[in-house]
Amino acid sequence: MKKRIIVTGGTGYIGSHTAVELIQEGFEVILADNLYNSEAEVADRIGQISGTTPVLEIFDLCDAEKLDACLKKHSGADAIIHFAAYKAVGESVNKPLEYYRNNLVSLMNLLDAMRSYNIPFMVFSSSCTVYGQPDILPVTEDAPVQPAVSPYGNTKQIGEEIIRDTVSAFEQINAISLRYFNPIGAHPSALIGELPRG
Incomplete structure (x- = not known):
């Protein structure tokens, strides 16, 4: 039986590339996106690349009832990869x-849902912005977190703290935060890439 992964922000730039890789590695992928900064057609493009069009659930993660309905419909998820955020x-x-x-309510709703639906793993899309104005360049993984210089960066710092506290309190939840810099480029097929709205 294939492992089921929920990819939030799944029609966005990073989410769509991740979905392609997951499908090609044999995972079942469910995309969750409100299409604030992307298009539903991306799911079809993922299918053109990977040979399997993932299910796309269109809703706002800040709506806990719609999230609950999605997870009931797609029960048995093994992990959530959380890319959805204003950025x-x-x-x-x-x-x-x-x-x-948007960024914190959606995260807290997901963590609550992980407990309710026994979803043991989360990969959180954090950001290099948690390093603030670093003392030393280049920044490494060992660099200390500094005060954020924007509300966006602060949502990522606070998000990491919420996850850390949740993992400490509930041993059935495991999480990792990815603090990456700006990803760029397009898929070699040119079917998915940097196509944000606005």
């Missing part, structure tokens, strides 16, 4: 409350 540093300065609400 523009500059925009976050002008819309801080929207960023806090």
Whole structure:
């Protein structure tokens, strides 16, 4: 039986590339996306590349009832890879409350759902912004977390802290945070790539 992975933000740039790789490695992939910064057609493009079109559930992760309905429909998920988030540093300065609400409520809803549905693993899309203004360049994994310089970066720092506290309190949940820098480029097929709206 294939392992089932929920990929939030699955029609976005990083989510779609991850979905392709997961499908090609034999995983069943369920995409969850509100299409705020992407298009539903990306799921079909993932299918063209991988040979299997993943199921796409369109809803906002801040809506706990819709998340619950999705996880009931696709019960038995083995992991969540959480890419869904507002992600523009500059925009976050002008819309801080929207960023806090979207990025943190969605994360907390997912962590609650992991407990309810016994989903043991999460990969969290954090960011290099948690390093703030680093003291030494280049930044390495051992660099200390510094105060964030934007609301976006702060949502990633707070998100990591929420995950750390949740993992400490509930031993059935395991998580890892990816602190990567800006990914760029397109898939070799040119079917998926950097196509954000706006």
